[in-house]
Amino acid sequence: MRSNTSKQRGGDPGFRYLKMFNYLMSNVGQISGVELRSNSLKDSKQIHSSGHVNSVKITQNYLRKITADITADAERLQIISFSQNNILEIKNDTFKGHFDVEHIDLSNNTLRSLPDKNFYNMHKLKFVSLARNILTTLPRNIFSTLNELSTLDMEGNSITHIEITHLPFNNFQLSYINLNYNPIIKLPVAIFYIQGLKTVDLKYTKITFSALWSILETIDILSLLISIAPVVDISNDIVSNLFPEKATDFVWRNVDLTGCKVSGFDWTEEQRTALTFAKTKLRIILSYFRFVLTDNPIDCFSNNIVFLIDLVSINRKNGIFSGNEYFFNEWRCENPIEFRGRLLFKIKPEETYYKMHDTNCPSECACFFRYNKSITIIDCRGANLSSVPESVPPGLIDMWLQNNNISMLNFRAYFYNVRQLYMSSNSLRVI
Structure with missing residues (x-):
């Protein structure tokens, strides 16, 4: 040359x-x-x-x-x-x-933006890196003609959301998408429609599962089924094919959410009891997609996890789950402190509780209600108290007063309702 x-x-x-x-x-x-x-x-x-x-x-x-x-x-x-x-x-x-x-x-x-036809008709394009720019969004259908694209790297931008039109969901070759270190909040629905996708990196984004139910409801179940089992016959009876048999060479599709903001699942009572396809979609997704939740602040309060525990338990009894799936052995609680490090699906519903709001709750403490029981927990652990709270919500009470500076246990009228009293690591001198 x-x-x-x-x-x-x-x-x-x-x-x-x-x-x-x-x-x-x-x-x-x-x-x-x-x-x-x-x-x-x-x-x-x-x-x-x-x-x-x-x-x-x-x-x-x-x-x-x-x-x-x-x-x-x-x-x-x-x-x-x-x-x-x-x-x-x-x-x-x-x-x-x-x-x-x-x-x-x-x-x-x-780069702050891209022209809408930047990669138009580049049918042989296999690798695109836009990593470490300052893109905030993407043009609609920018990758739609890239039928051979296998790797898409957009790490370290300022992208806040990924819409269906932002990814080439009709592409059969795309196996890896990197969206690490973007301020994305909502889990992108399009990742469930791409047939060849093996790994989506969403590490250290701002994704939560607070809107998980609404995400599930927006997922097109037909597109989801075609993605996971493209040869299944779903033309006649979609319901009978909701759980197609896994291929012998089945591998999990990895969705890596390491270091994100997943703290809970935030189901409402109405959502828990609703007869919708959202539960079915969740079962399908858990059967084919491996969500890595390392270093996430998962709250194992009853309003977050009991519905999920019950749903997984029912499907295990029905043979949908074997008990060896990754989430049984990988998902761990971060909060509350007594559950920290415990496997989420090893926790029994009766152990759990959820936060309650009551004007009688001591300002220095947090109040919780035990799942399926009429018992209120007054959690004043490490609150630097010098005396026992004067008032608490009515009803049966479990008092958690560990790690304070209480030197005298003065009688309170609500003591008649106290079921358990924990006062380890205080400065008690007089009872």
């Missing part, structure tokens, strides 16, 4: 014209590529490539805008990398006509 670099006459003395020529070397094959790394290039008009160029890599420079000038006359281009520049803008026709490109890397720039 030879290159011709010369100053443009009568123009900017900093302008460089780069033209690539190809030739065959015996026993080596065709050499075609240009790499301009760690230079001081600032203007895409300074660079032009033509001929049979397999790759163009212009990285660690100071480009602010990318236009079609760089690659317009390049033929057989397969690899494009403009990573680690200061790119703010990409023109809509930048990659126009490059139908053979398989790899585009635009990572580590300062």
Whole structure:
């Protein structure tokens, strides 16, 4: 490969014209590529490539805008990398006509938005990296024509939501999506529709399950079933095929939510008793998708987990779950403190309780109601109390007063209703 670099006459003395020529070397094959790394290039008009160029890599420079000038006359281009520049803008026709490109890397720039036809008709494109830019959203259908795309990396942007139109859910090759370190709050529904998807990284996003029920209700069950079992016959009776038999080469589809904000599932009483497809969709999703919830603040209060425990227990009895699924051995409680580290599905419903709001609850304490029992827990552990609270909610009481500075146990009228009194690690001198 030879290159011709010369100053443009009568123009900017900093302008460089780069033209690539190809030739065959015996026993080596065709050499075609240009790499301009760690230079001081600032203007895409300074660079032009033509001929049979397999790759163009212009990285660690100071480009602010990318236009079609760089690659317009390049033929057989397969690899494009403009990573680690200061790119703010990409023109809509930048990659126009490059139908053979398989790899585009635009990572580590300062892109705030993308043109809607940025990758249009690039049918051979397999890898796209937009990682570590400052994108806040994506154009509708931006990846819709990328039928061969297998890896999509959008880590470290400022994307707050992913809509169905943002991902190529009709793509059968897409196996990996990286959305780590984006401020996404809502679990993207589109990940349940992509047939070839193996891993979705959503680590250290802001995803919670507070809207999980509404998410389940918006999932199209037909698209979900086609995704997990594309050869199943669902034309006649959708209900009889809700749990298609798993293939012998079945592997879990990983949804990694490590370090997110999943604290609970927040079912309402109406949702728990509703006869909807939401429960069925949840069973299907738990059967095929592996949710990694490491380092999440999972609250194992009864209003969060009892419904889930009961749902899983019923489906285990019905043979839907075997008891060896990942969530039996991986999902652990973070709160309350006495459940910390315990496996969620090892907790018995009768052990659990949920927070209650009562004006008689001592201001320094938290009050809870035991699941399925008429017992109130007054949790004053570590509240730096010097005396026993004067008033508490009515009814049977469990008093948790551990780790305070109480020196005298003064009688209170509500003591007649106290079922359990815990006062370890205080300064008691008089009872």
